[in-house]
Amino acid sequence: MQCGQFLHSATRRDFLRNSACGFGQVALAAMAGQKAFAESTATGGALFPKAPHLAARAKRVIFLFMWGGPSHVDLFDPKPRLNQESGKTLAGKDVGSDRETMGELIGSPFRFSQHGESGMWISELFPHLSQHADKLCVINSMHTEGRAHGEALLRLHTGQANLVRPSVGAWVSYGLGSENENLPAFITISPPRGHGGVQNYGCAFLPAVHQATAIGSAELPIAEAKVSNLANDRWNPKLQKSQLELIQSINQKHLNQAGADQRIEGLIASYELAYHMQSTMPQVMSLNDESKSTLDMYGVGSEPTDNFGRQCLLARKFAESGVRYIQVSTNYTWDHHQQVEKGHIAESAKVDQPIAALLEDLDRRGLLEDTLVLWGAEFGRTPTVERGDGRGHHPDAFTMWMAGGGVRAGLTWGTTDDFGYYPVDNPVHMHDLHATLLYALGLHHERLTYRHAGRDFRLTDVYGNIVHELLA
């Protein structure tokens, strides 16, 4: 089918008639409600690529989400004193708390060493990633709210917990549109189904087109994941094509009869895009064209890296195809209330090589310079012990890192106290991270607003400071 085949110019508006293959955008946008249509007529579509507010350092984001909460003091924030005093009770006054005691300390069993020219501290659990230390910008002073996963996940993804708000990816899609007319602007690979579920990649009151397209879900192996309703096994492709022609012929006659009706026009265009997506998505999702050396680099085909390797490789393919915001999630496997040592060894081994490969691959392809890679979770883990050999939830201080897309490579930002309990220097709140992330994409968090229920909403609500020091 040719692009534009069903567009009979008689009743289409000029922008549709003249936009050739670009009409797919309009279709997808079209109608995300009247408002978005008004917007689409003005700008050429809700997902039409838009100019950012400011000079952009990055064009897209890949967020690697470690569901459950990795332990910062075991991975990026070495604490010699914590190790020395392991087994002792942490007094509140030692970390500036009003509480008398904070619990029993448990040291990290892992060795840390310095890496790259920057001398960045990374633990032995990330040997592959360590080789890319000079690409990373590590923030050790992250803090947020939410002591349970659900609340913290919602704050990480949407900035809010008790109210339903658009997710970061939806805001980015809204702010920047898509670079590929046949793909959504926001894709989430293996998203969590619990702890807020779709709300973590939803669009809330933003037009529906900005919601993420989900591929699989966290508990499923990515190799088995599908985008729903993308294929039809009942009818062969030839028959499907003739059936679609019949549908569009009926629609077109309906439109001719109805006169100007934007929604019937939108419906016709949406079938065009659906048809394109049916062939584009499987192409992008297929790893068949990847070389053996690439697959090996990501650890595809070997354990324990196969699943996360596939996810990272998919992320690269979507990035390459112009998707704006791609999230990759682990399963709910980082929540080590017990056996933090054993658990962290196992989980790190699943992701270390694939993440390093992703950075390497993006770099080789020239994509790293305008792709911002973000790594992290809803919170960190306590320096104190739980259930003998585990660590609890810790939103008060934890680590996230960024790479690529204009971030200051080789920087370790912010410090925590001697035990990793609270930030003491340059704290970065989740709202600050969101503001900074948008800024790197050329969007100002105070100007990226959407009018809903009578007022302007933004990702950072009334909070958020851009941390300019994190950007190159």
Added chain:
Amino acid sequence: MKPLVSGWILALLIFSPGAVSPAQSDATPSRKGVEFFEQHIRPLLAKHCYECHSARKQKREGGLLLDSQSGWEVGGENGPALVPGDVDASLLIRAVRYTDDDIQMPPNRALPAEAVARLEQWVRMGAPDPRTNDSAESDETFADPSDPIAGRDHWAFQPLSIPQPPTVEDAEWPRRSLDRFVLARLEAEKLQPAPDANPRDLVRRLYFQLIGLPPTPQQIEAFLHDPRPDAVEHLVDELLDSPRYGERWGRHWLDLARFADSNGLDENFLFREAWRYRNWVIDAVNNDMPYDRFLLEQIAGDLLPYDSVEQRDRQRMGTGFMVVGPKVLLGNDERRQRMEVADEQIDTIGRAILGQTLGCCRCHDHKFDPFPTKDYYALAGILTSTTVMERRHMLNQQRVMERLVGIGSDGEARDGAYEKFWREFPEAKEKADQAKSAWESLKKGDEKAVATLLEKNKDAVAEIAADSSKPMQQRITAQKSLAEKLAAVIANRPPIPPRAMIATDAEDPADEAVRISGEFDDLGDQVSRGFLQVLTHDQVEIPEDQSGRLQLSRWLTDVEHGAGHLAARVLANRIWHHLIGRGIVRTVDNFGRAGEVPSHPELLDYLASELINSGWSIKSLVREIAISRTNLMSSAHNETAYSVDPENRLLWKFNRRRLDPESLRDAMLAAGGLLDLAPMESTVWNLNDQATGVGKHPRRRTDFPCRSVYLPVIRNDLPELFEVFDFANPQATTGGRPETTVAIQGLYLLNAEMVMDAAEATARRILDRAPEKRFDLLFSLILNSEPTSAEREELESFVQQTRDRLQDDGDEKAEIHAWTMTCHALFASSRFQFLE
């Protein structure tokens, strides 16, 4: 207005203009002066004077304006109102002092002494006034938008006018009075209403509007052959009497009530009993429960008197409305949670019933609308004096969860026994384990282990077993018997009793303090429980030992002293929105200053008055609009009208509409003869307490053949069709669902199994017929219309070609498959998805 106004004019007349020279006040008032003005004087003038003396209100009593500097400088018909610096020479001061019988302002009541003192001080300061001559108060610069008294001027807060239906040129066109309002606007713009829809379109429209289902071929024929002049009225009455009506219109309310079968937010725990509230709403709508009673039972049903247990339970179930909101459940400070729950309830009540965004004033006075933070906390006190959460068994723990109550005469006992069992379970299990362990130790002859256990928990060891003087076999037998007894206790788990989610009054109802910036632990002034001042015309006392919910729900529909007129406007507008496709106020959930104004204000007031006059009968108003000429118009395009009014605000045609996901699914199943019309109770019984758990947890089912309204509404895991086709977001009040057209909808209709299964079932029904009748039935079942000859030919050739191709591919079921593809294509077509 009282005769005092003329006194004011008289006073101006007495004063010789020459006596008061129009002294120019300081051209650029000092900053301090401006601050004083902004802080004290502007709010005072706005609150007490603008109503009769402002350009914005187009009121200039006595010729005087007080909303600009030049206003008081030039003064009224005979002179300036103020003499800067000279208090005693200033008329305005004399008037507000209320000491002179001839001149007393404001006319109805003297200002508080403090306010008079402020005004005097201002005049003594030289009456600094930053309001330049050409910037009389506009909405943007309005002194204090949250001022509840000044806010009464906003159209939505004014009492209903009782508009007479206007006279129209074309007296033949209107069927009902409401049509006159529509036609008069069209005639004023020299526009014609569209002709009536053809009867086939009309019957399809009325069925979907009123019961959300397509008419069967027999029902279409019955209507087409009804010779009565009032066939439309008969059809509408028949549909309103159908139990299917409540399933459609109850769902409209459930959108507002943010109904769901699970919590959503941080932990998606199952609301196992929410379905009772869902069915309560459907029943209430079917029974046309008056709207004032409908709200009363939902907000305070637990507080109402009852004659029977059944009635008590029914009324209690209504309060599910207060309980089904989403909440942050885990790791949440209980005090914070209490404020969050109240916030969610205020937001829901505000938007659903009053069309107001009250949630805005949790942290600050409202930025646009006349609600100070104080009003918010007056309501919050009512809601925090209400209990909707309790500690009970959930997912193997005692957790703070939605409050449940046993239903039926033994409900309390069964619920009590159930909760007791689980409260004691951890201890009972430990004891049973210990008893078993002691038994095993005895068998092994390990006296030491038995002694240890005996020390830990003497109840876990039988008396005889503990007695080492007894023969071993006897001890073992005794311990075995105890271990088995204890094991039986924990094995004998009581079934979940029938319960309902309800609200109750807290034990110690109390007023709330304002929370500074909305922070739950930053307390400001205490506020008496009460309602929104802008809509309160009479003080209502809330007894100290009550939450105030009873008074709140009565206030909401109180047309004399409360919010009744606004509530009627909001509801009438919603009914119009659902039938006509767009509200008279298009921002259906926002009647505030940031919302839109009504396109037909008199019509809105007329409909709201009708609603009140009918005793708040929703069915009566639905009927009135459904049988109006306005609702019978065709959706035909008209270039002239389109060029004048492209958005159809004036209603020159019927708004073509997309079917909502419930109708879409029900209609596909109905076409295939697959739809089971029997009402359903719970459709989530197969789920665990984690409604969207991962791994072994079962997922919500959507394969029930019931109507869509009964499908599980699991927050964050809606049935796919709902998600794709713009179902209401069940996390918050949704008066108008979004209308999107996105590619995933196309993908769904082209590829989803459910669509193809319905297509195949429809094809089978069609193939049961003689060949010459098949295309008529195809059209009748799916599009509820009949084919034109061109349409028939196009489809005939598609069926034929597809059959041939399938046969060429060796498909033995080519016939049924070709017809299935045809039905499938029609389901995917715009003709099926849109309502003409």
